[in-house]
Amino acid sequence: MTRGARAAEWVVLYALSIVVALAISSVIVEATGGDWWPVLEALVDGSIKAPGRWGETLGVAAPLLLVALGTVISAKAGLINIGQEGQLLMGAAFAVYFSFRIGGPGPLNVVLLLLFGALGGAVWASAAGLLRYWRGVPEVLSTLLLVFVALQAVGYGLKWQWLLLADEASRGNRNLVSEQLAKNNRIPRPDIFGNEFPITVYVALALALAVAYVLARTVWGFRLRMLGHNPRAAQRSGVSSTVYGATALAIGGAFAGLAGAAMFAGGGFSFGNYRLVPGFSDNIGWTGLLVALMARERALPAVVAAFVFAMLRTGAGFVNSTGVESRITDVVQGLLVLALLVPPAVVFLRDRRRARAAATERV
Amino acid sequence: MTGAGGPDPSAPAVELAGITKRFGGIVACDQVDLTLHRGRVHGILGENGAGKSTLMKVLIGLVLPDAGSIRIDGQPRTIHDPLAAAALGIAMVHQHFSLVDQLSVWENVALGEEGRLKSAGVRDRVAAISRQYGLEIDPDARVGDLTAGLRQRVEIIKCLRRDPHILVFDEPTSVLTPEESEQLFSTLREVVAAEGRAVVLVSHKLDEVLHATDEITIMRQGRVVDRRPTTDADARSLARAMVGREVSLRSERAAFGIADIEEAADSGTLAEIEEAERVSDVGVEHRPPAETTPSNGPVLRIEGVTVKGRGGARLLDDISLDLRAGEIVGVAGVEGNGQRTLGDLLSSLVPLNAGRVVVNDAEVPTGSPGAMAKAGVAVIPEDRHDSGVVLDMTVAENLLMVDPYRVARHGVMDKGRATEIAEQMISEFDIGCSGPDAPLWSLSGGNQQRVVLARELAAEPDVLVAAQPTRGLDVGAIEYMTDRLRQTAVDGVAVLLISSELEEILELADRIVVMSRGRIVGELSHDDANLETLGLLMGGSEG
């Protein structure tokens, strides 16, 4: 098959599976008495067309992309990190603690609080790394269980003034809330054509390029992929699964933590308005994980996937007005990811069959 | 007593006529005819890739032929799948991969049958078959705890329990000591003579076909090239028919398992031709290795090494071994006696419980990632998919696995340089693939093995460990591999050849150690070793 025909085949297969996912979504909406078309319109309005909305969407896409990039890195090492929600929350908590209890000089403060956020996520993910490489606990369980522990830990922090809780004066009538980040410590949100978004969007994009480059071109990325595909071959070739695996988990957590810090200091959407509050993470960790899965654990496709999922989020706010429950967007997300799993599997099976037929008796 | 008669008891048990099977452009079987009679052992002889396994797959329903007909007991049949074959009374004793270690003997025997599972019934039957054929076995033993010979017993019982009329043995002796092989063949005779079953013995070893069969069919390149009663056959003519020319190269003879037959037959002339051809064709001088590096100390020293597995079993038990530059040391032994662990040890895959490994006078931290490779030990592993290659990466990436830094600057790999080096290696080692970017899984087994070889030699090692390096390769590839190994030794590398093919070891090794149950039970110089002495060492410590 020629290169062109192959590319065309991919495009057709992917388009087909997206159509099927949307068709199923529409059936669900229609079956529950709603109308699908207005829902779609509302989604587009809420995410792009209405004034100021695409900036908002970009603002949501940035943390999603950051989480997804971390997931891509740990997945390349063959690790299944599903605790991004907790790592993100921990990152936000670390950033808050730094902002109000330590503090840095002036403009450096923003950078430092982001770094502290990354540190928080990395620490939390490293707990899972420690459990995995020291005690043999599967990371798929430990990362998840640590999400629930993180929720409680941050809840605890929000009860005590020496940790995260704001002093009474700035607390207002709220119980569990941190202070609000001062204006000069926030991430800038320049206005572009009536849309504004934090500049972390650019940071996230740059990091996506960097991750793609590191994984594809550097020795470190090469060896990380080797570990993910065949740990024994990697071990033989000098790749320590403990060192590389634990590092990959920590970096994955750092990205999630960075996302949490960026949500805290970047504002926009429903991200607590520069305060840490219960429920702050708002499923961004989970959705970021889905973004990575939809991108099939590759950095550059994750950029597109993050934007699509961000659209579904910001658009969801407009969906309620159509009389359809906005959570339909969660359904669409899940169906999209499932549908996009099909084309590569189908092509793999077919290629495999052909290769086998050709290789039989040549062994 | 005769076997359960078909509609026409006088008809042959099996008649395959004009069987043809193509895979892509390759004709695996080309108009093959085969007739099997009850009460006889039929040998099918051929190199790997000659089409004998495809033919057998047709018979047991794993492959549907493109053309040809099958008659069982005179009745025309189509065999769609293994279940249909089983229903017709056709069964196969597989050489590998049909037992589940974690299950008990009786559970394994019951696996793949139909109907309700009745453990008492299966146990009784196992016991009955054991008694009948002298295949003693404990039905409740865990298969993983059994020796290779006993495991094969389980395979045979599993087969016989279905009371097949037609029994296929596929390379049955590859996991057996010579004694166990002997015992197997006597069982085989009994199965045939007493009960009128038809037995097929698929093999690439001339001596066992000569020894154990009544008639022989020889295949080459998908065709039947000769068939005759065993009484009319001798090793030389069979070998000639099998390869299509005079057999002369030692490596080929090794592959056919006739290293000892040659001595009994016309060894004088054979040896002369061989010496002549060796110089002209192969271009490798036969060299007495000790003379090339007489004064050097050992490159690799294994001192009192013990490795324990899960549950404390000693996989390697106080092993000591020295390896000098330029010599080939063979590790002989029946599979499953610690060879795999030895290979893993030298691949930095297992830590030691006792002892030490020293390479070039420096102790190596075994088990620490890449330690052996760094110390200069290259490995062609026994199972390349296990630690030798990464199937989901490209050919180029696999070629650079051990040392990616050679195409890297400041930690960044130079794609152009990597492709260049890969192309060079692909052409040097004649690796059949669509290019450096082809995923490794798209290559045939032989070419995957070449990728491993190319990479390991490119590291310019001091020690090369080759574990079962020719397994599953065709004759051309075997010749290539053995020449490469010999050349590597000539170039001053210490070669450790771990193999269960005795002929291969006798052929290549300057010095031979024999492993059994994780221990080294004997050491012989090349001149003192022959199949008999090695067999005794291997088998003697079995019981």
Place this chain on the structure above:
Amino acid sequence: MVLIDFFSAVGDVLSSESTYINGALFAALLAFAATGEWVAERSGTLNISVEGMLLSGAFAGALGYHLAESVAVGLVLGAIGGLIIAVVQAEMSHRLTADQFVVGLTLNILVVGLTGFLDREIDPRADYASEVEIPILVDIPLFGQALFGEPWPFYLLYGLVPLSWWLVYRTRWGLELRAAGENPQSADVSGIDVNRRRRQSIYYAGLTSGLGGAYFLFARLATFDDSVIGGQGFIAIAAVIFGGWTLWGTMGGCVLFAGALSFQLSLQGLGYELNTELLQALPYLVTIGAMAIFARRVRPPAALAQPFIRGLK
């Protein structure tokens, strides 16, 4: 002083019957899920969509009750709800050979969204199943009420768990699925359709987990919402690992992890002022701790989580 308080609190909790009643309730939820998960893992699938199966089962249970006002119908629909998720998981991971973790994760998240979307369409309020007391046994002090005075769906476990054991160890189907989980290549050569057995094992997990979700609805919640399962499926997976892939060990894990949860609830119920966050995290910390102690000591099925594609190896 704090320590003395703590010990008296523990004493109170351990002598309180409600600790055991709650413990049994949660243990049963875990056991329904873990039993099926155990079967799936023995066949070689680390089936993380068990979380979604539980939630789907709970939702379908509520739907069943909404339609028929019957707990029994709710339980049947619950099992079917779990089965639907299982079919998607099995077809995608063991026919299309998509990555089983990716499929499972996506399904878990999809089910949360889907049930969250749909529960406004039905009346998510169900009712409690009636309690059935087994005479005499129910009078055993401390444990009696917990083991023999429960809502009637609880007793299904007394049949389901031995049934699962019998299926796996005493039937041909069980033998074949164990072979598929230990050595799929050998199983394949022996004439077993490995991926079919694995799919069927996932169906079984779907049925038991769906039943478990519905049980939980009728025994404890009475009202559905999309957060009711909250990671219990993953704790069920932890129980299987904790139990070293034996059924009785797995049940032990369920009891231990449910015990931690019930301990926490009782402590709060008895009015002790202890660190609530720590208590809420306790079940998860106990699970992590138990894993840290036991994970290395057990032997998983040799082919666990490895896809089987004929000819790949």
